[in-house]
Amino acid sequence: MSAPLLETRQLVKRFGGLIATGEVSLSVMPGETHALIGPNGAGKTTLIAQLQGELLPSSGTIHFQGQDITALPSHLRALRGLARSFQITSVLPDFTALENVRLAVQARQGHSFRFWRQAASDRRLNDEAEQALVRCGLAGRTEALAALLSHGERRQLELAMALAMKPALLLLDEPMAGMGKQDGARMTRLLAELKSEYAMLLVEHDMEAVFSLADRLSVLVQGRLIATGTVDEIRTNPTVQSAYLGHG
Amino acid sequence: MADRASSSSTPRRDWIAIAVILVALAALPTVATALGQPFAIKVGSRLVIFAIAAVGLNIVLGFGGMVSLLHAGLFGVGGYVVGILSWHDFNGEALHLGPLVINGTGNLLISLPLAAVFGAATAAVMGVVSLRTSGAYFIMITLAFNQMLYYLGVALQKYGGEDGLQIMGDLSLAGFDPSKRLVYFYMSLTVLAVVLILTQRLVGSRFGMVLRASAQNERRVKALGIPPIRYRLAAFIISGAIAALAGGLAASGLQFISPSDMSWVRSGDLVVMCVLGGLSTVWGPVLGASVFILLELGLSSFTNAWQLPFGLIVIGMAVWLHDGLIGLARKWVRA
Numbered sequence: 200m201s202a203p204l205l206e207t208r209q210l211v212k213r214f215g216g217l218i219a220t221g222e223v224s225l226s227v228m229p230g231e232t233h234a235l236i237g238p239n240g241a242g243k244t245t246l247i248a249q250l251q252g253e254l255l256p257s258s259g260t261i262h263f264q265g266q267d268i269t270a271l272p273s274h275l276r277a278l279r280g281l282a283r284s285f286q287i288t289s290v291l292p293d294f295t296a297l298e299n300v301r302l303a304v305q306a307r308q309g310h311s312f313r314f315w316r317q318a319a320s321d322r323r324l325n326d327e328a329e330q331a332l333v334r335c336g337l338a339g340r341t342e343a344l345a346a347l348l349s350h351g352e353r354r355q356l357e358l359a360m361a362l363a364m365k366p367a368l369l370l371l372d373e374p375m376a377g378m379g380k381q382d383g384a385r386m387t388r389l390l391a392e393l394k395s396e397y398a399m400l401l402v403e404h405d406m407e408a409v410f411s412l413a414d415r416l417s418v419l420v421q422g423r424l425i426a427t428g429t430v431d432e433i434r435t436n437p438t439v440q441s442a443y444l445g446h447g
Numbered sequence: 448m449a450d451r452a453s454s455s456s457t458p459r460r461d462w463i464a465i466a467v468i469l470v471a472l473a474a475l476p477t478v479a480t481a482l483g484q485p486f487a488i489k490v491g492s493r494l495v496i497f498a499i500a501a502v503g504l505n506i507v508l509g510f511g512g513m514v515s516l517l518h519a520g521l522f523g524v525g526g527y528v529v530g531i532l533s534w535h536d537f538n539g540e541a542l543h544l545g546p547l548v549i550n551g552t553g554n555l556l557i558s559l560p561l562a563a564v565f566g567a568a569t570a571a572v573m574g575v576v577s578l579r580t581s582g583a584y585f586i587m588i589t590l591a592f593n594q595m596l597y598y599l600g601v602a603l604q605k606y607g608g609e610d611g612l613q614i615m616g617d618l619s620l621a622g623f624d625p626s627k628r629l630v631y632f633y634m635s636l637t638v639l640a641v642v643l644i645l646t647q648r649l650v651g652s653r654f655g656m657v658l659r660a661s662a663q664n665e666r667r668v669k670a671l672g673i674p675p676i677r678y679r680l681a682a683f684i685i686s687g688a689i690a691a692l693a694g695g696l697a698a699s700g701l702q703f704i705s706p707s708d709m710s711w712v713r714s715g716d717l718v719v720m721c722v723l724g725g726l727s728t729v730w731g732p733v734l735g736a737s738v739f740i741l742l743e744l745g746l747s748s749f750t751n752a753w754q755l756p757f758g759l760i761v762i763g764m765a766v767w768l769h770d771g772l773i774g775l776a777r778k779w780v781r782a
Contacts, residue, residue: 251670253666253669253670272674273669273670274669274670274671274672274673274674275672277669277670277671277672277673278672282670283670285666285667285670289664289666289667289670290664290667291660291663291664291667292663292664293659293663294656294659294660294663298656301656302656302657302660302668302671302673303671305653305656305657306671306672306673307672311653311654311656311657311673311678312653312654312678312681313652313653313654314648314649314652314654314655315648315649315652316652316653317458317648317651317652318651318652318653318655318656319458319651321653324653360667360671364671364672
């Protein structure tokens, strides 16, 4: 078996007396789409935030591509290829869709201490940014202000920004959250396309989407990992059924 | 066309606005002389100086989203650099800066760039500390730093202390004499032009995109792999250099600099100029500075308590105008 792309060992996050993450040991293999499911308040977003570097774990380690990144600041993790899309859409509202994605391309191309040349006419930025927008179904919306995009379009924009980072691992925190049926189905199709190119850690409540996309699933309940396995294994796992799926 | 107009910024319109503003200002002395109001040139110079400082402030305020109350202090740093160098020139006494001994000078080609350098250095030191905070804390810390600079000015007994420093020596800029009203006006206008052009390029550059993005959503910028604080600090330094340059120009025109130029109220005035003019463009603060200076002049000719109607006007504009005078101009254009 090859080495995992991302691995947490005994990861713990405490907020005062509350254990948000309890000794979670999780791995994402190269090329794998790994879904993280669990009831509300299970600590899924807290876990994602620790992987991305926004939160520091109380104890335990995170390894990415074989290196310990537990204490690495979030912007350096991003440059190593960890791209996160947020549960609550997080874009740059006063920028156009193109400008949003351009910033992601710019971040990857090195420092931005360039003061004279105009970003708007920089082909090295625009070409890649446009590709990512087209890929995510926003070809006709490049010049629209992000604040004026629909909710579904903004989720697509976030994904485009993540793709423009040329990530090694996509951390997708409920990419379908708040979407209508149609938008949700479109996003699922898009993720199914991307699945062959990117490793993903996917947090999602839409079980249909999860079961169709994921290679493996991990189930988080009250901060603890109660099971990891293939779709079939998880479906038939009695612990999971009583803890989670049964109530679904 | 390869040229892209994005809806969040319309560079072409901004360049046109800058050109119109500069041409209008350049015509001011001719118009003033024709109308028999040479005093207006002096007002114009004051306007241009504050416009430079406000454009500099707006880099951090409008584009970086940081409310700094330090900029009068930085303005004063520039003024004192010019004033102190001239004092040493006039008194024929070398200036001892620790191990460094330099001669004074009245050559503005030396002292104005030095003013900018000192402003940048001061902004760098104070920015490193204050940028660790944000929001109200950032405002308070920059205010505290501003007062430190103010009292430093008061403490400079050798250079006039509280009374300020009268520049007795001759100043010159590449053979021009800045004590001549016209020379001084066009010299300041040239600096404003350069500052406007550089700043307009800056906000559309990669650097400017990061700065503006950090003001909108810091979390997102970090998640993309960019550490906002470095860019904010650089913006603060650039902004400080411009404010100090304006201060150096002010001192060389008035032949005077004093701690009262560094009071925190003056910092507030600069913020008001930016807000009045509009924070979203490079040139908005020039409009804001113009309105500010003209209102100050107009209202103070009616009453000594001119701040009272002035305050009401500012409040009215803040409440009814979105994005300052630029917003108003846009409304007119659309109507």
